[in-house]
Each structure stands twice: as structure tokens, then as C-alpha cells.
Amino acid sequence: MASISCIITTNLSSSFPRPFPRKHPKISLNSNAPKRHNTISCASSSSNEDGHKNPLPSSENISDRKIDRRNVLLGLGGLYGAYTFDPFALAAPVPAPDVTKCSRATISFSVDNVPYSCCPPLYGTISDYEVPSFTRLNVRPAAHKVSKSYIKKYEAAIKKMKELPCDDPRNFYQQANVHCAYCNGAYQLAGQPYDVHSSWLFFPFHRWYLYFFERILQSLINDPTFALPYWNWDNPPGMYFPDIFDDKSSPLYDEFRNADHRGGYLMDLAYAGQDLAAEPKQIVNNNLAIMYRQMVTNAPCPLLFFGAPLRADGYGPGGFANGTIVSVPHNSVHRWVGDPRTSHNEDMGNFYSAAKDPVFYCHHSNVDRMWTIWKTLGGKRMDIADPDYLNSEFLFYDENKNLVKVKIGDCLDNEKLGYTFQDMPTPWKKFKLTRKRTKLLIKSAKSTPSTETVLPATLTKILTFSVARPATSRTEADKEDMEELLNLGLEYDDTKYIRFDVFLNEDEDVILFELDRAEFVSSFANLPHVHEGHGEGEGDAPTTTTWRLPITEVLENLGIEGEDTVVVTLVPKCEGEFMNITKAEIELVNCVD
Template identity: 40%
Template sequence: MKLSSCLLMLGLFALLANTCNSHSKGGSTMASSKWEGWLSWFLLRDLAGITGPHTVGSGGGGPIQGPDLSQCRPEFPSYARPVGYCCVPPNSTIIDYQVLPPTSPLRIRRPAHTADPAYIAKYAEAIALMKALPDDDPRSFNNQARIHCAYCNNGHSQLGFPGLDLQIHYSWLFLPWHRFFLYFHERILGSLIGDPTFAIPFWNWDSPLGMSLPHMYEANSSSPLYSPNRDAAHQPLTTGRIIDLNYNGVYESPITAEEQIDINLKLMYRQMVSNGKTTSLFLGASYRAGDKPAPGLGSLETAPHGQVHAWTGDCKQPNCEDMGTFYTAAFDPIFFAHHGNLDRLWHVWKSSDAEHKNYDDVDFLEAAFFFYDENAQLVRVKIKDCLDEEMMGYTYQDVDLPWQTSRPTPASPRTRVNTEVTTELTVASFPVTLGEEAVSMRVKRTRLFRNAKEEEVLVVEGIEIDMGVYVKLDVYVNAPPGLEGMTPAASEFAGSFVSLPHRHGVMSKIVLRLGITDLLEDLEPEGDDNIVVTFVKRSGMGEIKIGWVFIEFIM
């Protein structure tokens, strides 16, 4: 027998033993050694058709090849409720994703708030059938939610790198992974009701008519679309509340619906236009095989992705379950409408400007994940297969985009930088610790002018936070005194860093990049060789540390 065959059999034995041990304990376990991790890599490499050299625990780049399904050890925030086997169910057979035939009907995703009774009934039936599937069926609603939990709560290592977490947030994986997740969810629902044209709705929270929790999700407590774990104060049938896309996770000062809509639209302009001028700013930083997680968020993940999650979840629960924390977010059906809108906005960004392009980096295009399809088959997908929605068989109904003309305006007249705010930054100044008080610092501009295609970017490196709590950090440039009431409607607001709770007791370092060209044009500091950057912690327990702050120019 060939050595490769012997190793394959040993790897299969290790995989099955580890899986059985996980189920027998009612939870999940981690491989006890690099040897076991190497065997599982060898097995899954053969099954998934992955070739090439591999060194256990080494970096070196290349596309991420997905999770190691033979090992699972998700991490949870404090007081997490039991959610079962929070892992991607293993399978001895993996098939490659196939592009749908061109004759397949195009599914059209429509705004949830416009849905008629017939559609709501069909959607509710599909979700009910998915929830009725047995728990050993990977297509079941709970297992689909657990797949999200596994990928988002560090359940699996990168395939080929035992012990190195795979995390699909905080990088260029965020939008593509969730696009595939919604895609297979939609295909399963359509299969269960025998309707290949069925399309999931999207929560149109970036437009005034869609800025409340859609009625289909909360009008009937007996509906499979309903969840009891939502913030009762945000239910539109009883409060008429408009969503706060700048939600701080704490007490909300009362403002009018018109004021909230204005803030929301200007925040959307900041994230989609000002902070979305380059591929890396919009999609997030590169994340390659062997890299540590969280190299940097894209603009939509920065905001309002996390704010919508937190606003929807029930903060009477320990971690604002369901939507307010990664491990339970996909147990609420509205998760899919929320991420449907994020997916739509990726489509809008790409189609709104010829300069907006997806990465052409092979490590982006060839990055792989595993999902279950409508036939309960484990499918290996690659990002290159999800960059054209129509090739995937779906599109979005066109809707108004009022945020496109909602550029923020300065909160105060143009003033020169206050050199007394703080001394100029030096390496010795860092890390900077943020408590309950705002912290301001002067940041040197490396150049006073840029060419037409360059974007001036404020980079905040090494944001160290407790991953077990909701964190929101607002960033301002050349802001006047008294930031308590300043909102994204002001040009001085550069953006936010937001993190949902998902890992108790773990401190993590993350990078935030904010495009500030529009902001500087509005505030007119072009002759100044410094800007004043102010950080305000809006939510989060304990201290937040910042490793370094600087300005760079990117194309």
C-alpha cells in the first residue's frame, strides 16, 4: 500500500474519532497535537482536491483554503446559551461549486417592507419547513445558523494551519462569505417549497421607507419569521421606531424621526461614498493563508453592519442575543434580510462607478469555503464564483438611493488646527489608552496635497479591545469642543469602529482605515500640516488601546 494511502486512512480514522468524541460529549473538541492536525489536513486536501506543499503552522501567503472541518472549538462570550454543535458538520465527500445553467430563472430579491401577503406566506412556509428538518440534516435552520456561528466564533482553524483561527470578519472575506451563505440558504428554501424562483427579501434600512423593522418579522408572534429575542423598544408596531444606523448600544437620546433619517442617510454617504473610494477601503484588507485574523475591516462592515445587529438584538439578554452577538445572530430570520441589504449595497457600490472594482488578487479570487447545498451536499466554493450575482442566478430590485445626495456638512466654521490640543505624536506616545473621556491627538500629514486618484486615509492600528463585549469607538477630525452630540451628519465625523461580542476574555488587535479626502475637502484644512484626531468610546467595558495612528495615501 502506498504511503499516501496509509496516511489517508490514518487521517480518516483521526477525523472520525475526533468527530465521534465531539458528539459523545455534546460539544466540540480541538485536536490535541500538530500530528493530528497534519493528518486532517492530508485527508481534507485529498477530498477537496487541494495540491501543493504544506508546512504545519507556517505562513507564506496564498489563498485561504477554508476551515479544517475535522476540528472544531468555537469560543463564546460570557453566559452564552447552549446552541448545540456550533460547527460546520463534517462530510467525507466534498464537491466543487458549479455555475448554474444560463437557462435558470433569475431570482429577484425585493425590499422586505414592500412584501405582499402571498409572498410573506410563502416565505414563512419555507422557513417553517427548514426549521422542521431534523437536527442531523445540515440544511436545517439551526444547522445553517451554527455554520455562521462556526465561521464567526473561531470554530475552525485554517485548513493546513492547525491552531490558527479562521475568521471571516474584519477582512476581504466578509462580503463574499456572507454572499455565499445567503445564496445556499436561498437555494435550500426554494427547494423545500418547490419554487426555484424563490428569493429572500432584503431589509432596506438605507432608505427612509425601509428604516424600521419590517412588519413580516414581528407582526405575528406565531410566525416562523418571528423571534422573541429582539429589542422590544425598537418594534415599529408599538413604538414606530426608526432604526439608528449609528447605534451606540446604550441609552438613546430622543430625537425626531426626521433627524434620525438625516443622520442615517449621511452615515450611509460616509460609508458608501467617502469611505468606499478604493477596493481595499470598501472590501477590507487582504487576508491570506497563514495570516492572523482581523487585518482590517471594509467600510460596510465598519458601519452600519454591527450597529444594525446591535440595534435589533435584545439587550436584556446577556450578550444582546440573538442579533447582537455572532454566535446566535443567524438564529433570527431577520439576519438574512439584514445581510441581504449588505450584499445589495456591494452590488450598488460595484455598479455605481467604473472605478469601483473587486480585487483581482489571486489570493482573493481563489479563497475557498465549504457550505451545504439544497441536496445536503458539502460544496467547496471560491470567491471568484460569487462576483457576478446574475451568474449565481439572482439580482436585486432597483430602489431609490437617497443617501447618494446626503453628504455631511461641517458642524462649525473652518478653523485651523489647535496646536494646544496635544503634543505631536511620537512612537513613545503609544499605545494610547482610551477610557471614558475623549482623547485628542495631532497627527502629521505626510503630504499636504494629493493627485486626483489618490485617497488620503487615516489608519488606526492595533485597536485592542475585549472581544466579549459590544464596542463602539467614534473617530473625529478637527472637531470643535463638545463632541457629545456630534453625529455622522457632521463632516468632522470620520467613522466608527464597531465589534460585536463573540469571545469572552480575549483581547484582539484590529486595524481601522478611514478615507478622509471628502472630509478634508469639507473642512478645508489643505494648508495645514497636521490634523487633530479625536477618539470617543461610545460603548464597551474597560479600556481600549490604540497602537498607532498615521496617514497614508492609496490609489
């Protein structure tokens, strides 16, 4: 069968990329990989006298690290300097990549090269794509609600795609390579490896990607009404791995997945590598709280939701930044599905291999749905109007093997692309994070040490400090004009996995695993990300960034808008060898794109 010779997996012994692998390289599995855990811990941690699991960092070992500043940041909300770019600076939209200069890709979170070429085959010339007109909308169904006849049709389409010749750009594994090329540095932008994830390109790239993938499937089964399913992980009945992808005899199955998360295992949308020891009701509430924080509280402004601007000359002075959904749950779901027995958490758990698992497209169909829903939530939640954003371009092969160029401005409305989504409940929209603290703080806000007294500090234990606010008791008009942001200065070794949570009006006795509380603000996590060829010069310094968190709604819900200082508590969950909090301040920012 043709599909056998087209399967692409990890083969770290390969020294040079080939146009396409001729045989099936093997992923080595670690049979001793850890199974399901009941607590969150860091293997490299040591316990301090307070009983917390923490590393023992030092300034010496940080300066010795070989660090790539382009690490992947996960965070529940937050804006990493995106407001600091100069809107009047000379720039240009990101052009379509030059496929003739496509080169070796790097495996995410490692120094290893992808052992095959992720570059597309070249057929004909590039043409501008014209979106066809549609007389009816196709409906993308929720994966847990599909019928047997739908499953049969979906399986037939994927089977046909896998059986296409290996050098056919519509072949399933060639389609998987599209994600690898755009996300693992095979293309260059402004002389640097190009990755769509940590910028405002994330949503439109993946929308176009799924659009063409879907049209190829339609053409292969001669059914223009076929639509991809979406994994409804924002709704409790959908917070499990979809059954349609778990049949080992099906072309929708992928062998490289976390076996512990099969068979009706409830997912954690903030998954950080260890399963949460909590009752199912608590996990569901945490998930709903995360969705509310990501879609509502932490994304009142376009750049917070979409991510940092990326133009033809690269990132602005504020650097890169993930949008809220990109960080969590997008990255968390990838990690939750990926196989911990493999070297790099393949398939879903690594960007280069993620699209080799058919569930990738189901996952991203729901991510795409989040973009559509977010724009209905009111306020300033609208698409970015910057011409450099709207005119940025991507290349894809269409269902006829034509290499076409598309613009972001043509994909802002999913209905203009011919599809909508099956209506399903969105309980997170009205989910209320309630005040759970019933006792007084150990110290009042006024008696809690100030940020100047506590910081800078290494996050080896729970840190609590007070931060002065620039204004109190703001009117509704004030809040409409200006968003109140908590800015945390971070300096860290980004070769390590680091995670911590942020709370307001809490202190050292905070209940660690309850995120469905009004005091919870956000969560930071860093996935290690080192590229081959880095480590010289600027790579020797620790990564520094400012993490910006909207807190206007949190202050309202806690009833502390009239306070001139707020108590901030940082709770370490999992750390590398260095996480230093350098500063904390609150500012008012105009919420514009």
C-alpha cells in the same frame, strides 16, 4: 412536530457538544434588563471633573487582563494595517475546511462554549459545485414592499425547512449552524480559530451562504422563482424592523429579539447598545451620513471595503481588519435586533446564534446588495483580483443534500448566480454632509497642541490635537494616485466595550450626537471577544492596532486642503477600562488591492 426537537438555544450548563440537541435548551432571560434609554452611557464609567462619563484606567489593570487579540472591531471606515502585507510573500488561498476536524465553537464575546455542536452532518463525498445557467433573474424584494401572497409563500418555505429531520443538513437549525461553524472557531485555519468576519472572506462567504439557503427554500416549495427579501435599512422607509418578521404566529418570528425595537421604532445604524436621544429627522440624517461615509468616503479602495487579506497561512503582518460595511451597519444591526435579556444578546446579537433568527437572511441580503452597489460607485471600487482571494473555498450543502465546494471567484457577480435586487431609492448616494460649525475653533490649527505634545493619552475626556500633513493642495491627479489616510495608534483592553468618534476641524464643544456634518470622519467601537483557552502568554498584553481613515474627501468638503496641519478631535462615547491613543499621523497610500 419535528421542528420542536430541532430548536437550538443557549444552554450554558452543557459541558460537551453533542451532534444535535435532542431537546429544547432554554435561554435564561433577565427580566431586569435595561429598557429603552434616552442617553448613551457606560455602566462601568465614572464622571470626571469635566462631566464626561469615563473609566479610570491604569497601566496595572491593563497588564492583568486576559485578552484575545482576535477581538471584533467595529468602525465607520478604517483599515487596520491591511496595506502593510507583503504582496510577494509565499501564501495560498484559504482551503475548504476539513469537516472531520470540526470542533467545539465559542460563544462570541465570552469564554463560554456553544452548548451543542455547530458541525455539519456528513453525507457522501465532497464535489466541486458547478453554477447552473439561468434563463431569467429572480428578483429579491425589499422586505417592506412584499405582497401578502409573497409572505404566505415565504412562511410556507421556512415552515417546511424547520420541519425537516434534525439531521438533515437542509433543516433550518442545521443551516443556522453553518454560520456558527464558520464564525465561532469550530474550524481551524493555520492552527487558529477561523472566523470569516474580520477579513476579505466576509462578503463572498455570506453570498454563497444565502445562495444555497435560498435554493433550499425554492426546492421545498417547488418554486425556482422564489427569492429572499432584503431589509432595506439604507433607505428611510426601511429603517424599521420589517413587519413580516414580527407576527408571533409566523414561522418567521423569533422570540429572542429586543422588544423595545418592535412596533415601528426607528433604528440607529450606529447602534452601540443604547438608544439615541434625538429627533427622528436627526436619526435618519445620521443613518444616511453613516451610509455615505461607509460606502463612499471610507471605502475608496478594495481592502478598505472588503477587509484584510486572509490566506492559508493566516493574516499577514497587518493583522485582521473588518471592512467598512462589516463594522457598521452590519454589526450594529445585529446588536440592535439581539435580545438584551439574554446572556449573550441572542439570537441576532451573537454570531453563533444569529442565523437562528429568520431576519438574519433578510439583513444579509441587504449586506449582499451593498457589495453590488459599491462596485457601481466608480473610482477604484472593484473586486479584488488577488488569486489567493479568488481561489479561496467554502463548503455548503446544496438543495439535494450534496456537500459541495465553491470558490470566491465564482460568486463575484450576483447575476451569474441567478438573482438581482428590486430597485429602491438610495438617498445616501447624494447625501451631503454639511459644515455645521459656525464659530471659530477655540484654538487655531497652528496653536492647537501637536500630536507629539498630547499623545500618548488615555481617552478619559475629549482629546484635541493637531497633526502635520505630508503634502498640501494636492492636484486631482495626486488624489487619484494616492489616498490620504489618518492613522491612529490604539492600545486598549479588548475585553471591554469601547466606542469613540473622530472629527476634523472640531474641538471640545463639538455637538456629540450630530453625525450628519462634514466634520465627522468616523466612529470606532470594540465588541469584547475572548475565547476559551486564551489568557496565557500573549493574551496578557493589551491589544494594539493602527486604525487608518481616508480623509481626502473630508478635507475637500471642509475647505482645508491647503492647510499643513489639521485639527483632530476624539470624542469618547463608551469606554472600557482602557483606551490609549498612542500616536496620530497622516500618510499618503497607493489605493490598490
